Amino acid sequence: MHPWDIVKLSTDGLRERKFRVTLNLIGILIGCMAVTGLISITQGLNDQVGEQLDRFGPKNLMIMPGSLEMGAGIIASRSFTWRELDLIDRVADIDYVTPIIGNKMASFSKQGEKKFAFVYGIEAEYFEINSGWDVDQGRNLRRGDSAVVVLGHELAHPKDRDDPLVEVGDRLTLEITVEGEEKEMTFRVIGVMEKMGGLGGISSDEDNSLFIPLRTCQQLFEEGGEYQFITAQVNEVENVPKVMMELEERLGDDVTIMSAESMQEMVGTILGAIEGVLGGVAAISLLVAGVGIINTMTISVMERTREIGVLKAIGAKSRDVLLMFLSEALVTGFVGGTLGVIVGFLLAGLVGNYIDLPVSSSVYLGAGVVTFAILTSALSGLYPAWRASKLNPVEALRHE
Numbered sequence: 001m002h003p004w005d006i007v008k009l010s011t012d013g014l015r016e017r018k019f020r021v022t023l024n025l026i027g028i029l030i031g032c033m034a035v036t037g038l039i040s041i042t043q044g045l046n047d048q049v050g051e052q053l054d055r056f057g058p059k060n061l062m063i064m065p066g067s068l069e070m071g072a073g074i075i076a077s078r079s080f081t082w083r084e085l086d087l088i089d090r091v092a093d094i095d096y097v098t099p100i101i102g103n104k105m106a107s108f109s110k111q112g113e114k115k116f117a118f119v120y121g122i123e124a125e126y127f128e129i130n131s132g133w134d135v136d137q138g139r140n141l142r143r144g145d146s147a148v149v150v151l152g153h154e155l156a157h158p159k160d161r162d163d164p165l166v167e168v169g170d171r172l173t174l175e176i177t178v179e180g181e182e183k184e185m186t187f188r189v190i191g192v193m194e195k196m197g198g199l200g201g202i203s204s205d206e207d208n209s210l211f212i213p214l215r216t217c218q219q220l221f222e223e224g225g226e227y228q229f230i231t232a233q234v235n236e237v238e239n240v241p242k243v244m245m246e247l248e249e250r251l252g253d254d255v256t257i258m259s260a261e262s263m264q265e266m267v268g269t270i271l272g273a274i275e276g277v278l279g280g281v282a283a284i285s286l287l288v289a290g291v292g293i294i295n296t297m298t299i300s301v302m303e304r305t306r307e308i309g310v311l312k313a314i315g316a317k318s319r320d321v322l323l324m325f326l327s328e329a330l331v332t333g334f335v336g337g338t339l340g341v342i343v344g345f346l347l348a349g350l351v352g353n354y355i356d357l358p359v360s361s362s363v364y365l366g367a368g369v370v371t372f373a374i375l376t377s378a379l380s381g382l383y384p385a386w387r388a389s390k391l392n393p394v395e396a397l398r399h400e
Helices: 003-016 018-056 082-089 125-129 214-221 237-251 260-303 305-313 318-355 363-389 393-398
Strands: 060-065 067-069 073-075 094-110 113-122 135-138 148-151 171-178 181-193 209-213 229-234 255-259
Touching: 018 260, 018 318, 018 363, 060 237, 082 094, 082 229, 082 237, 094 125, 094 214, 113 214, 125 229, 171 214, 181 214, 209 214, 229 237, 237 255, 255 260, 260 363, 318 363
Parallel strands: 113 209, 148 181
Antiparallel strands: 060 229, 060 255, 067 073, 094 113, 094 171, 094 229, 135 181, 148 209, 171 181
């Protein structure tokens, strides 16, 4: 039998059972749509996290007291002092070290609006280490600065306002509470940071933070010589693992040291697990669709038993009958998979625009999902097709 005749008979068979074939197509479409859409969104999330970590810098280290607990974050039982700062500064391959005072809150009122913000006490070296993050307006902190503040982008330019709330040169009176006592201090705005951005359009902590000189922060919050974080920069990227090991030996186990690579691995593990779970859920949809194909094609074989007998009586071989029914499954998988990929990409794009998240869609992902749908359909239709090919032509012609 000519291959074109096999394809024509397969197409005619699908047309005769439009309703059942449509149900199979919908099942495959849903599964492929879910796989394509979810993986596209997850990949987009992974790409955005990578961009955020690129700003951190491949040579930079963030050192925090306490241990990292999954689901609970950093569990800190103490703060750093000048002793830990000195130990870190003595490591041979470290170029810059600077302490950070964090975990502080303050409020200020401007143009009738009251804003709450995170407060970080930093030194001028902070911006030398984090060179990938710069000011949008004004300037960074410098050595010798006091009573000045650099604002995160979201504080100066709230999303719900067309005009800036705070501009360079303005005065801000920060209100804080220290051990139950309310305090105020006025600062001059010298800079506004560029927008850092967060995941899914959510503003990052940095965009809603105030950066003031370290000594001023110590006096304002009565911190003394305690620091919540220490950030350092290694001279060469290849020395980062060695420096991390040496720091762990010097500082002990109750310290968490993070590099851009370790952060990326952690995020990649989490997103990979999410992607695997979502992909598994979507694969179940394809499995259900496969069961539907088996059912539909088995019924089709029973309904078309006499037709199969006629085909064999006029010279069709068992292989031709096998290919005819298998072609129906392949066409169903290809059409359902292709439609599912298209709808999945469109849906991922709509969701990405709604939550302000870049979506990573690729031809390779689409081709992989369509191939998986075709294989699932082929395996599902293999038994009914084999059963049809083994029918005895005489018995098939007697079938009513």
